[in-house]
Amino acid sequence: MPDLLLDVKGLETQFKTPDGIVHAVNGVSFGLKEGETLGVVGESGCGKSVTMLSVLGLIPSPPGKVVAGEAFYFGQDLLKMSKEEIRHVRGAQIAMVFQDPMTSLNPVLTVGLQLVEPLMLHLGMTRKQADARAVELLEMVGIPKAKDRLGDYPHQFSGGMRQRVMISMSLSCTPQIFIADEPTTALDVTIQAQIIDLVRRLRDELGMTIIWITHDLGVVANLAQRVMVMYGGYIIEEAPVKELYFNPSHPYTLGLLGSLPRLDEKGRHRLTSIDGVPPVLYEKPIHCPFSPRCKFAVEHCWKENPPLDDVTQGHRVACWVDTKTGRER
Amino acid sequence: MGRYIVRRLFYMMVVILVVSIITFGLMHAIPGGPFSREKALPEETIKILNERYHLDEPLWKQYVSYAYAVLIPHITTIPPSTSLQDDFLVNAQIGSVWFRWMNFGPSFKSRSRTVNDIFRDNLPISAQLGTMALIIAIAIGLPLGVLAALKQNTLWDYFGMGISILGVSVPVIVLGPIFVWVFGVALKWFPPTGWGAKPPYLFGFLPSKLGWDFFKYAIMPSVALGLGSSAVIARLTRASLLQTIREDYIRTARAKGLQERVIIMRHALKNSMIPVVTILGPLFAALVTGTFVTELMFGIPGMGKYFVTSITNRDYPVIMGTILLYAVFLVVANLIVDITYAFLDPRIRYD
Structure with missing residues (x-):
């Protein structure tokens, strides 16, 4: 697929810990089209951030290590670049906000x-020149009296303002890809909305390609065109945003959506929760990593980890069970 | 900031006052006195000596007279005499009037010297040695710590920290004689004992000529003294830097594509310097006021020995003088450290 801006294939990242090797990302493949906004969702520790940090070579090493995979960006494999080469990509071509x-x-x-x-x-x-540009950038992200604030220190800014500064900083070199790693998680709700509006405005103005990592499905529905759901270091479902919300196919995605309050549904619904906690994988599981928490799990789930397969055009799911019927596919 | 410093200076005076009272009380509480000898002096003689030095007066009165002599400036038309009772640290002549301040009294042990003589003659030498040692400690410790942190868990790290462990564990009392023998006696690179700088000193303590004549005496003891401290600085720098480079803002700096060198020098080092600066204050005070063992090993006429001998001799004015000097250096160094914090970290503001 030549039209992909970023093409990640079979990415695997591991961390050495005193308790053993943690398999944080286990063969993740995805593509990013120019101009699109890709949402990446999942619980804490499911490998969302590590995937993106791996692509940029920002995994703290040791203990972390990208053990396999490719990440093509303009025909070059980011994972095989030297430290010096990837340094020129970071910030300039691909920027990240934390x-x-x-x-x-x-x-x-x-x-x-x-x-x-x-x-x-x-x-x-x-x-x-840079000072002048910095003032423009701060004004662009809506910081008042930008000129007077260049000499200020971060503690003189509020949380929301700091995130605006972070965003302006990462956009300063007009990168091709903008990776936002839960940029609104630490902010309160009204500030969250402001930041999301800001990013949407900037995207429309600058035509950016965005990867938006979050555990908030509501935010993604607002912003993304395509959504990737991760669990235990695997992508378990990937679909265009409407398809995913109207037609979720993986039990985990169902659980995530079920735990979300919705204004558009009539009648009273009880919010559901997913029992258990996400696994820390010291070994690559032979079974589906979600099966211990899965309501739909059948025997097959415990024997083989399902591959990510197309169910419909552009909708990929890694599950042995058809959650509509409850029967094995 | 100005108000903060004034307030701190006030607290410092209180601290010094308390230190002086405790020291005064403790030294008089030790049995024996300055005129106790193995072969006891005749009671008559001791009585006369005690009267001469006002040691027969009540303790509070002695303390008040001491504080008076030290603190209250004497403004007089009589020029300074050579009397040991009349030796002031500050002697300023304004017209025909003398402004004279800080009489720390005579030494009971060296009958021809005063505490001010010690401050004038011995303190500068200790200060020169201590400053050199501190410079060496920082010059070795800081780069070693940074290197060990950047190359964590590699041979560099183990090598650096190994040297550092060695530096902490081998005391001057071992290192000193080895240095003297190897570099002074066997190789004859440096004179084994003595000190090069002679008065007059610039600003009261800097050697007026910084040449080989100074350094050939200074290098060996400074290295011997500084090595232990450099080890402490290295370990602290390493630990602090390792903590800093795990911070989120270092990841941000990396995500911006900055060179590793810039990340460390600009983004990490300043943040990791606070613990290091914290120990530099007390370290400075300890090194500069004189170090007993190092000065003894290398035959340096510094102040260190007075800290120890004054107590065994019950040389009351010298005990008071040395301890107060140390206390003043310590509180001033700590104030400087606190002011330095504000420059290192803009979040720290004193008002």
């Missing part, structure tokens, strides 16, 4: 300095 704006900015450096760093590095601007 979950906690309170800790993601360096507390001892001014916001201005942190903003101009990538501009001077990747675009070769002088400090003066």
Whole structure:
């Protein structure tokens, strides 16, 4: 598929821990089309962030290691690049914003300095040009009196403002791909909405390709065109956003949607929960990683891990069971 | 910030006052006195000596006289004499009037010297040695710690931390004689004992000429003294830096594509310096006011020995002088450390 901007194939990432090797990402493959917004959802620890960090070579190593896979970006495999080569991709071509704006900015450096760093590095601007651009960037993300705030330190900004700074920083070199790793999780709800509006506006203005990692299905419904659900380091379902919400096929996706309050449904519904906790995989399971928590699990589920297969056009599911009928496919 | 410093200076005075009272009380509580000898002096003689130095007065009165002599400036038209009772640290002449301040009293042991003589002659040498040792400690410890942190769990790390363990565990009392023998006696690179700088000193403590004549004496003891501290600094730097490079903002810096060198120097190092700076204060005070063992090993006429001998000699004015000096250095160094925090971390503001 030549029209893919980013093409990840068979990505596997492991962490060495004192208790053994944790299999965090287990053969994840996905593609990203130019201009689309891809939502990645799943519980904490399901491998969403690690997948994206692996692609950018940001896994702390040791203990982490990308053990297999390819990630093609403009014909080049990001995973095989040297440290120096991938450094020129990071921030310039593919930018990432992280979950906690309170800790993601360096507390001892001014916001201005942190903003101009990538501009001077990747675009070769002088400090003066970069300062001017930094003001534009801060104005773009809606920070009032941007010019006066370059000399301020991160602690002088509120959480929402810091996340705006983070976003402006990652967009400073107009990257091709913008990866947002739960950028609204640490913010309160009204600020969340503002940030999401901001990203949507910027996407429409700048035509960015976005990967939006979250555990909030509501946010994804708002923003994404396509959604990928991850569990235990596997992609277990992938579909266009409407298809996924109207026609969820994996028991885990069903569980996630069932735990979400909805305004559009008539009558009273009890919110459901998924019993148990996500697994920490010290070994690659032979069975479906979700089967211990799955209401639909049949014998086959305990014997073989289902592959991610197309059920309909563009809708891929990794499950042996047809959740509509409850019977094995 | 200004108000904070004024407030701190006030607290410091309180601390020094308390230290002086405790020291004064403790040293008089130790049995024996400055004139106790193995072969006891005649009672008559001791009585006369005690009267001479006002040791027969009640303790509170002695303390008040001491505090008066040290704290209250004497403004007089009589020029300074050579009397041991009349030796002030500060002697300023304004017209025909003398402004004289801080009389720490005579030494009971060295009858021809005063505590101020010790401050004038011996303290500068200790300060030179201590400053050199501190510079060496930082110059070795900081890069070693950074290197060990960046190359964590590699040979570099084990090598650096191994040296550091060695530095902490081998005391000067072992290192000193080895240095003296190897570099002083066998190789004859440096003179085995002595000190190069002679008065007058710049600003009261800096050697007026910084040449080989100074360094050939200073290098060996400074390295011997600084090595132990460099090990402490190295371990602290390593631990602190390792913690810092796991912070989210370091990941942000990496995600921006910055060079590793910039990430460490600009983003990580400043953040990891707070614990290191914290120990530099007390370390500075300890090194600069004199180190008994190092000075003894290398035959350096510094102040270190007075900390120890003054107590065994019950040399009351010297005990008070040395301890107060140490206390002043310690509280001032800690104030400087606290002010440095504000420069390292903009979140720390004192008002």
